[in-house]
Amino acid sequence: MSLAVRSVLLAGLVLAGSAAANQAQAAVTPVPVGQPLARFDNLKPGAHRYLRFKQTGETVRVADVWTREVRFEDQDGQRRLHIVQHWDGVGATPSDRQLDSWFEVGTFRPLTHIRRTQKDGVAKVEGYDFKPDRIVGLKDLEGNAAKDFEVASPQPSFNFETDMEFVQALPLAAGYEASIVFTHPGGGPPAPYLFKVAGSEVLDLPGGGKVDCWVVTTDYNHPEMGVTRFWFAKTGQVMIKQISPLPDGSGVLGKTLLY
Template identity: 55%
Template sequence: MHIIRRTLLALFAAGLSLSAHAAVQNIDVGTPLARFALLKPGTHHYLRFMRTPAGASQPIDIWTREIRFEEREGKQLMRIVQRWDGVLPTPSVRTYDSWFEAGSFRPLSHERISERDGKRVVEGFVFAPDKITGMRELADNTQKDLAVASAEPTYNFETDIEFLQALPLAEGLDARINFYHPGGSMAPQRYSFRVTGSANIAGPAGPVDCWVVKTDYNRPGSDSTFWFAKGSQLMLRQESPLPDGRVMVKTLID
């Protein structure tokens, strides 16, 4: 009897191990995304603020994200345009303009313009299968000499919210995604985004049942948490703890 019980326990443990392994999914650039159709043309606004250990909320900016589908050079492409209207530490404006293959979310180009205290900084990037380079033809591009090698094609980290919306979110999913922040100091690398459960949270029109997604951005011990509405998979909220005890919050306004 004890032998049978030990055998059943071993088989059960092995089954759990296999299930956990099966939940890990490498998301490779160029592969059609399971729920890309959830990305609809339209605009959403988020409020970003800092929550202090004392419970105060300090506004940072209003974050506008727009998805478009447009034809360029005879191809139907996706375009994501962002605008950040900041208030801290001084008024500022940032605009991002990013292009992608429709269906796969393969990044093609990314332009970023920042304006603060009368200074304007232009940055432009081109994504290729083995590298990310500065956009040579973009006027005033401060990143024109950039050349970052990548062992495999990488996704654009500055459009992660829409990208995660197109994944097959489900209980136990552990998506491993190669991301690169254009012009950043970190090399392209795989990050783990895990669906850890479900939760109801407040949305602009009332309570919403959400998938809860976590990542530590390859910094163990500092999980960021996302809430994506089931059905549309639109991100409603993100909370990211900082080393000083504050929490960066992004919450959907409309």
């Protein structure tokens, strides 16, 4: 074999190896509904409260305090994951939105989701049942405005309203990318969304503490709107902060963990 031929072959092998390495590094892990999640045990009973705010330039305006509580309770004779959420407005403004969601332990497979809202003095309740091939309105929920709702789910879907706890249960690591089928109960059909670990960062905490975090990103399938960033503590993977760009580019929406 001539030197020129050997050189060409060697170059081809190097390029092929480099391409394979890049492909492996960029491999996306699908997360199917119904399989145990690697770090489900990160979910512990208790509540986390987040301050939500809007920032434009140097101006920061507080929206509300968002409470998300994880429970493990019996339902129909089985141990279930139960996540409840509510929003408390600034000052004397009462909470006007509450969510109540049930899941299979270990897999985070959604079972039911109930949303209660109040606007202009009018109360509304919406309840949903996650089936393997569709999401439908809860027929037995009194006053359910979504009792006739039905949307096809060609592949089973996770509940987008609990994405923060869901990502907490994934095996976050450098270079990790996950394709997750989510749906917003009451919205359009489920779709896969890409969440990836873009790096890590140490955040400074009030009082001089620090927390080492994975930085997770997603564009929610709308790259034109910019990228949302989450900071998940490497220990326990609780979400510490989230920053999302406003659609009009005027600023950001944020959440930061209070306690």
